[in-house]
Amino acid sequence: MAAPITLDGWYVFHDLRRVRLHDWKSLGQTRAQALMRDWADFANRQYDVQRNREGSFGQFVVSGNKADLLFIYMRPTLSELNDVKAQFASTDLADVTESVYSYVSVVELGGYLAKPGVDIEQDEALQARLKPTMPVHSHVCFYPMNKRRQGADNWYMLPPEERREFLKAHGMIGRQFAGKVKQIISGSVGLDDWEWGVTLFSDDPLHFKKLVYEMRFDESSARFAEFGPFYVGVQVDNDGISDWMMSCVSASSRNAESR
Template identity: 25%
Template structure:
């Protein structure tokens, strides 16, 4: 990274302030180093429109920090009413504060998932939900990404203790919905860090 750490940090802070003024919210910047060989940093933004997110990413890539890293993965999702629970919204939209750790991954359902009866799908999702509620300390964020990339859904799990995500994911392997997953990688897991410390983290 060219220039001083302080200069790069100020530039990032300025960008985040401008983005906030345009109704773009930073959910978190995460240190994913050691958890992935291909990445050190993950950014999670949300906004009312896709165009605002595109603009924010372009602006980030023009900063000193953005120019010092290589973009290895990017995905976008949109909140749509849940199939069997129209009132459900992702935690980040419900005003739930961000947690210390996040695990982000996409998934694609089986080819026949959308062809089986509503009753059967509802029962499997209910079972999955009941099993997940055994881990209330893990908050969930599911958004739709059909036609926005290679995936159908994006999921972000947040918690303050890393092993809670590990334990919950292992537990949910026993859900009947597991029979209807074709793709659920890549996984990006990281610890939330102060934006002021990003430049130092990348040194």
């Protein structure tokens, strides 16, 4: 049975980090502000890369305790993602944070989207999806997933026609959220521990719940989908991440003064 053809775009690095609060609070406001200025310089370089259409970048404050921060980088090659990783390691922010989860993948689209006789590299609409600018929506949801390979519920042993019918029904649910949720699907077979990474963007996080809930009742998900951890957060700019980080220091300083 032949494997379906995929179209592959930019490589993606999801970097989820926790702030080491003891180290961060011990800096005091003056050093902490200097650290955030250093971070802004780094982030601005990433935004410059995005403006030049040489990659993409987003920063997020994560809800819950699984992580504090999420940085998403996209680049044309894995080597360039490694360079970004090294550049981050040189920042002061790297000294007060630690990685709690990371994910490496590549933006993936179905091969059926390629129009016969059209050069994929010259198809502007397709290239925009394969090399996406970070959506500006205020919220993000990221999770990895697999297709099940168990007994009768083995996705990879289904005939192509049956897979297409499942995906068609699955896609109809997604269309209900057109304009409400933007998604970037990235393939990770052979690149990371799961088979796909799903990154959703929306201005209303409740849409994440409603979309995933609807998908649960779709047969292709009910029978074949296995989900990893979910991470939800708020997209921020340089001022936003600085405000959030500095609020931890400010609260610590107020508590110290009150004692």
